[in-house]
Amino acid sequence: MTLEETMQAIEQDEFSAEMSLAAGTKAFRRAVRAHELFRRLSDLAKETPLDVSARIDAIAKLEVDERYENPFDAALSAYVMALSDIADPKIVQEAAQAVLKTPKCWWASGIARKLVLETIAVGTVGVGVDWREAIYVRVNDWLRSAHSSKWETTTRELVKAMTAGQPAGQRNNIIELPPQRERHHHAAPRLFTKRKQQRASNTGKARKRA
Numbered sequence: 001m002t003l004e005e006t007m008q009a010i011e012q013d014e015f016s017a018e019m020s021l022a023a024g025t026k027a028f029r030r031a032v033r034a035h036e037l038f039r040r041l042s043d044l045a046k047e048t049p050l051d052v053s054a055r056i057d058a059i060a061k062l063e064v065d066e067r068y069e070n071p072f073d074a075a076l077s078a079y080v081m082a083l084s085d086i087a088d089p090k091i092v093q094e095a096a097q098a099v100l101k102t103p104k105c106w107w108a109s110g111i112a113r114k115l116v117l118e119t120i121a122v123g124t125v126g127v128g129v130d131w132r133e134a135i136y137v138r139v140n141d142w143l144r145s146a147h148s149s150k151w152e153t154t155t156r157e158l159v160k161a162m163t164a165g166q167p168a169g170q171r172n173n174i175i176e177l178p179p180q181r182e183r184h185h186h187a188a189p190r191l192f193t194k195r196k197q198q199r200a201s202n203t204g205k206a207r208k209r210a
Helices: 003-011 013-019 026-035 035-046 048-060 073-086 088-100 107-125 133-142 155-164 191-208
Strands: none
Touching: 003 035, 003 048, 003 073, 013 026, 013 073, 026 035, 026 073, 026 107, 035 048, 035 073, 035 133, 048 088, 073 088, 073 107, 088 107
């Protein structure tokens, strides 16, 4: 079976129906990875990962019925997961961004958001660095600069892209950046201030008597 034939089989209703039986995101990913078609896809895509990426782009441009889940949701999940195992981080990021632009996807958009964060961290910090640690570093850098009133346009665009593919009613995995910290100036209570002034006055009178 060729790569094209494998992708055709993955895009059939049978594969989507099998994967949709999974109870939760982790179970869905395990089911995809355990499927024979996914293993075959991963092996064949090692030689031509751009073919898989091109198929993702083609699906992202298809018109879908907004009333229903995207019929390619499971297939896109398999494609982007396979690319994450074998392809260059740049290819993975581009494929994940294309998935996020595809409407009415649930499984695939959740996987794509995670991959976008991973590839940003690896691409920025360097290959071989734990992406979780890299994201932690980047978030800390963002917090240190949060005192500024300016909001980076790139950050807005990233959050917008990462939530674009989120179907209505499914907002549990939306990524939100921490709010900017505000500096609060706490005024001392009037009673405390009054007592402090009285003590200072009494001290001054005592010194004069002495």
